[in-house]
Amino acid sequence: MDSQPEVRFARTADGVTIGYQVFGQGPPLVWMPSLSNIVAQWRIPALRAAYLGLSQRMTVVLYDSRGTGTSDRRIDLDDLGVDAHLRDLHAVLDTAGLTQASLLGFYHSVTTAIAFAARAPERVERLVLFGGTPRLREAMLPAQTQALLSLIDQDWGLFADAAATAWLGWDSAASGRWTAEAFRTATTAPVAKAWFEAAGRIDVTGEVAAVRAPALILHRQGEQRIPVEASRRLAQALPDARLVELPGSTPTLFIENLVADFVTGGRVGRPVSGAGSLTPREHEVLRRLAAGDSNTEIARRLGIAVHTVERHLSAIYRKLGARGRSDAVRLTLG
Structure with a gap:
């Protein structure tokens, strides 16, 4: 690794x-x-x-x-x-x-x-x-972002954890843990504070x-x-x-x-080779999509992370030349 x-x-x-x-x-x-x-x-x-x-x-x-x-x-x-x-x-x-x-x-x-x-x-x-x-x-205007940035001065470690989960949306333990570590070791709180203040200008x-x-x-x-x-x-x-x-x-x-x-x-966004190019896992995701499951529901049913579902959906749309969820289902399942 x-x-x-x-x-x-x-x-x-x-x-x-x-x-x-x-x-x-x-x-x-x-x-x-x-x-x-x-x-x-x-x-x-x-x-x-x-x-x-x-x-x-x-x-x-x-x-x-x-x-x-x-x-x-x-x-x-x-x-x-x-x-x-x-x-x-x-x-x-x-x-x-x-x-x-x-x-x-x-x-x-x-x-x-x-x-x-x-x-x-x-x-x-x-x-x-x-x-x-x-x-x-x-x-940087959304309230959630402002609340997160306020943590930099208060608790650098807490900021790193919150940035990995609330800000970047990591939902799996391994990815969240390592993303928080990457934030924590990226710099120091004083540099990060100056960095974001400069970014706002x-x-x-x-x-x-x-x-x-x-x-x-x-x-x-x-x-x-x-x-x-x-x-x-x-x-x-x-x-x-x-x-x-x-x-x-x-x-x-x-x-x-x-x-x-x-x-x-x-x-x-050009199609590659249609439904025949989908992997077995992508077919599973597409079937759950056709059943009306949300990304979170698909992740839970298949035992994978929501990030992984989104990656599969991106691949499915690209391969099918689909514009979105309903278009992908229509193109493959009728």
Whole structure:
């Protein structure tokens, strides 16, 4: 479980050391960080599966932003805006020898991905954006998010546990435990506080129209932390973007094939080979879907996690070319 790529190091223009990993083969995809610890994240079963799945078709680059994980912890806490995050990304790309790559922006790093694509268009092949907005304070407004952020000063360990469950929605003991550990070891409470305060001031709205790279915007249909209207506005504002609303209610993203199809060939949601390509487990999930079960009910009946159900549903929809639950049932079961 602990086997993972070696950690390499890049040096930013302002002298900060950034830890990063490179693995897989194919077109490069940089999975950009939020609060991260790339070493600890490999111990999270779903994340590890996602990394390995993507690496079968792409060269994947992971890195820790300044102040987190394997990167320098001693940093200027007054310099955590988008320009600082862009320096981290530049350093990783240059040190890894990547003149061009696709970027996966996840929560906080959505703004960094947009800004980099606007300012260095020749270096960005495609964008995949999930769980963020050009104006980061919009992503931090929900009451649940504010309550969670208030824990940073009070109890860092409790914040990590709550972030893994209430915020990121991990429902299995193993994933929840390792996700909490990844949060706990990602940084310190003072850095996290400064990090989120700076995030609330980041706004790249004025740069969205300058992005030329094709973009795939992903949104969980049941997501309450980022309203779907925010994802729709982002898709409309970007010059070349496609919005895909995914099944499920948890705010995590593990849909390796959809991302890989887009990054390697620009394809989105095309059917592969119909119902005949479904795995036995996917057929079981589809049968429970046809019976009207919710994701939680399917998980309980099959003895799997809700996250796993959502991954199966994403694969089912992709393989069938279905737009959603009822469409998948109609296409296969009549």
